[in-house]
Amino acid sequence: MDSHVVMILLGLLNALHLGSGGSMQAMEGRYSKPTCVNIPRQLSLCQDIGYSKMRMPNLLDHETFREVQTQSLTWMPLVGTSCHEDVKLFLCSLFTPVCLDRPIYPCRSFCEEVKRSCEPVMAQYCFPWPDMLRCDNYPEDNNLCITAQMGNTNYTNNTAAVSNTGKERLMDVYTQCRTDAPASLILEYFCNAEFVIRVKIDKVRDSSDGKKYIANPKKRKIYKKGSLKKRDLNKLTFFATEGSFCNCNIITKSTDFYLVMGKKTKSNKLIMTFAHTWVTTKEFRYATRRFKKTDCNKL
Structure with a gap:
């Protein structure tokens, strides 16, 4: 200035x-x-x-x-x-x-x-x-x-x-897919997300709407449900964004868990606003333990 x-x-x-x-x-x-x-x-x-x-x-x-x-x-x-x-x-x-x-x-x-x-x-x-x-x-x-x-x-x-x-x-910074996000950022995304779920990914596919990530509905833990209905939880399909130019390369079909946050569109599509590999770092463990205790109005 x-x-x-x-x-x-x-x-x-x-x-x-x-x-x-x-x-x-x-x-x-x-x-x-x-x-x-x-x-x-x-x-x-x-x-x-x-x-x-x-x-x-x-x-x-x-x-x-x-x-x-x-x-x-x-x-x-x-x-x-x-x-x-x-x-x-x-x-x-x-x-x-x-x-x-x-x-x-x-x-x-x-x-x-x-x-x-x-x-x-x-x-x-x-x-x-x-x-x-x-x-x-x-x-x-x-x-x-x-x-x-x-x-x-x-x-x-x-x-x-x-x-x-x-x-x-830029891609390293401006992507919603992370492996080492600080606790403060994870909690901020948690507060802004409509739903927050721990999942395992069964399939990763290309589509006209960008990468599509299909999770195993039996291997999930819900931290925030939002407006998700039973049919959403029984058919967990996420999109990294509504544009084909974006994807989340850290997520693959594997035995690993991922923390996925997002929103539900008017057309019932689940958009992923944040994803993080499930790790045991001090920052990540602190953030996930604070999910139920965090007052989002004070963040």
Whole structure:
């Protein structure tokens, strides 16, 4: 973010900062009231953005730096695609909002512009535009919201310039299929999923809707049932996405269990929004044990 953007915001709100002195708590510290703190060096996404202090909790309701860092790392490769010239400005306005006496959100039109340019890139790598960035969360254009700084150019075509190495890196990050996800991410997907099931896969097939994964209904454990009916549970067929360009290469027909999360469409198709190999790592075991105890309203 350029320093002149910050100066504009400061001028709008008479440069009234939060807090007094901006001392930083430990990375594990939780902020329940608006506080002005230094942007940690660990937050790689939002370094060199024209200001050094941020508001906590941030505009995504993250109350600890660990939450901010974990979530922000996911977006680093997208910024590298230059899908939109101001994608970093948009993300940092939410992850590390400028420290003023009131929250300053991106304008709705700014969000819609970034989404229009970057959502197709994300879709290529099985990463949907998340609910936490829904554009109707943000205000209509006014003098107290952040607008795009580089005009209304559509940058989607820039994705063609991404190298093969860059695409592989994006696939590693922007896929819903994981083998080593942190507990915080697993619990976030758990809360956002309509159903959560542990299964064994009997068949993997190609279809016009993408890869199709057929599970053994007798070897399953339900953690969240959602709107699944008996017929759904007796015929467990998942799709990695509704597009043929996506698949989940970690899942194969085997004797291994997988954790599968997803949603049910109006046409009764089960869409897989997250899948993880069933492992015995500390993070994975902690997450699965927290399923029944997690208050999703507080995540």
